[in-house]
Amino acid sequence: MELQVNGIRTYAATGGKEFDVALPTVLFIHGSGMDHRAWALQTRWFAFHGYSVLAPDFPGHSLSDGEALTSIEEMGVWLSDFLAAAGVEKAHVVGHSQGFLSALELANNHPEKLLSLTGIGTAAAIPVNPALIETAEIAPAKAADMMLQWGFGPGAQYGVSAVPGMQPIAIGRQIMSNNPLGVDLKACANYTAGADIAEKLDIPSCLILAGKDKMTPLRAGKALASAMNAQVTVFPEHGHMLPVEAPKQSLQALRSFISSL
């Protein structure tokens, strides 16, 4: 669906069903350079099983207008504005990678708006090599290649796909190359408040982590889980792009956590 957030046309996927504010809402937040399609194989299940789903494209990304937000703090504020524009008072919030950092900001600013918080393939901080940021600013496709080579686990690198016939690396490359990846990566690199916020949170939380994650290594994810006192699920054979490369397993972990609350 489309809605206006601070006067900017914003797209949000609703999982194939009309958004109904009366149902419990699950908010899915994408990572650097990505868009709502990262959640294609999670949103639809929730939308058809008693929840309302919102998976927005951040400003300047894919189907949303506007300029990209330049800091994680701005993204946290924008998420609050987005929920208000959709008429949502409380939501289960799920973030992948950078999306989780912006969810932390939302939780810090408005803990009352979160029914739960889930991070997938993430950590309290996501340092980014300055050379990657520089590449993303001048040659987004090349930077996307660098990220996808690190981001997907060994199975996906060998062309194994959860969706028969599809090649997730090519899909990710196409999306990331056309989005403001450099701006997102800079925002990630500059964000340092995650650990402090995580420690203070008192919200039911869950982390879904990958054993072969080279972008937010498992040990960093486990440290975050410990600080948050979060429930943890680890998929040992997958990489950072869990929602895409292990969609069924990620959905299962997400379903059991959210439905247990």
Added chain:
Amino acid sequence: MSRSSYLQADTIALHSGYQPESDHGSRAVPIYQTTSYVFDDVSEASSLFNVEQGGHIYSRITNPTVAVLEQRIAALEGGSGAICTASGMSALYVTFTTLCSAGDHIVSSAQIYGSTATLLRHTLKRFGIDCTFVAINDQDAVKAAIQENTKMVFCESIGNPGLEVADLDAICVTAHDAGVPVVIDATFSTPSLNRPIEHGVNVVVHSATKWMGGHGVAVGGVIVDGGNFDWQKSSRFPELTEPYAPFHGMKFWEEFGPSALAMKMRAESMRDLGAAMSPHNAFLILQGIETLSLRMKQHVANAHELMHWLLEQENVSWVNHPDLETNETNDVAKRLFPKGAGSMVCFGVEGGRAAGAAFIDALQLGSNLANVGDSRTLVLHPGSTTHSRLSPEQMVAAGISEDMIRVSVGIESIKDIKADFANGLRSAKRAAEAS
């Protein structure tokens, strides 16, 4: 490296799409010779039918062995996904009917395979889809032919059998400026010699029966979605951007973005038309792809040696191959095909049709049959067979002459191929002298 994989092409050909499965550790891709798949429970079945998760339901739509082939070819081409079909012609039919509805229009190269021309000229017309045929490298003609209802510019990478190389870079500029995607049949080139998506092409179709398989034992086709066309921005494709009733109003572009076309083909055409590739054929074509790049090197080397040898023969009136300077698209071939522009050679024998027939009938090693891309050398007289349904004017537009002999040069010893052809040319000479 392609846009789909960071492995090199030779590695992709052997590994992509499959890792040894956990139960038995089969190193080779297993043949899943099954029609259907047991669901964990009713809830999972419902999720699969509602596209809430990926997985297999019924082998008309997806099959694990076929999926490996799809993912491997998508990786070789650098596409976002691929759909395998029962034949190359069904791959074209699925592509045309996914992108076009009644009232729509296609701009096609005039130099294409005879059955494809018949599909575009006659069969699709019955369903209200019109086609304008143009000289594909005349960009003014392509531009002039594009109408408000045009859904694609279609061509073959190397035209069959005129051997005209399509200037993909120029065609893509013309089509994309008009908001129209480019669809190519790249059967004659294979991803081993040229990857059309790197030149801006949006959909790549192959008859996998040919060089991809190479063994001549399995018929199959494949469609690769380049994932590089903005269907929304074009505004010509409500089929992909507007709600699709059978899936609760799903909008494929919003939902899947770069894989929207492949997902729509899977959801609609494979379900409704049922032109599925059998798992056994997928397995056989996978065996061929493992050695594709090795075979293509030998195919091209033999084609080059044979064409030069033919040029020296006294009763050969002309020889055509894109890598010959006399071919009108030789400059394009040099740019697009640095490793050689395939292994199809056409030539004419002095003495007309009777001499040509005598040549073909005298061959022992070369097989007279209606196929190309086999590892064995194949010959054919297109005017009597594959293009026999064309009018004389259409034959000229398609680059075909009465005396044309089409050769799909195999990977046998070139010495034996030349000896066989020398024998054929002697018979042709005798036939010419007798008439």
